[in-house]
Amino acid sequence: MKMAQEAGDKPVQAKCLTCYADMHRSKKEAEKAYSRYEAALSIMSEIGDRQGQCLILSNMAKTLVLLKESQKAIDVNQKALTIAIQIGNKLYQMRCHQRMEDHYRCLGDHEKAEEHQELAQRLKFEMELTCSICGTEFATTDVQLEVMPCSHIFHALCTPLLMTRGNSRKRYCPRCRSSVINRPTLV
Secondary structure (H helix, E strand, O other), X not given: OHHHHHHOOHHHHHHHHHHHHHHHHHOOOHHHHHHHHHHHHHHHHHHOOHHHHHHHHHHHHHHHHHOOOXXXXXXXXXXXXXXXXXXXXXHHHHHHHHHHHHHHHHHOOHHHHHHHHHHHHHHHHHOOOEOOOOOOEOOOOOOOEEEOOOOOEEEOOOXXXXXXXXXXXXXXXXXXXXXXXXXXXXX
């Protein structure tokens, strides 16, 4: 973080703040996490990183749930959903709808919960979200996913299986058979 500040590298500063906030959230230190997310969001907004803003807003919404601020969590999640729609990121849209479904179920608003569940299911269907390695549908909760260079998505736990199968020199995407030279990207 210090090196990023000295170099004036705002994207790295925002990512460092987000990592710190994630650590605080995992320790249930919600107030500390939220303030770091706010600082990271400010930087992401300043540099115009819309995907970064979406990710941070999503994490802020999760933190607000820990703080038992349901309505504010819904509002922040709605902002994340708006950005996800604007940038065309269907995976973030789906995850926002899943969180909205959970929020509304907790509040007892089953009509809105069903609406968000339906929207999340529709997005999941549009994106063909099944893992070609294990053959199962991706979970409806946040699971760690990896994106191959060819843009196909798999469970993070399944990709080590892919990377160790067959000839150690040649590895292929099981969906399109394109060569995979580098490790997939975490999402």
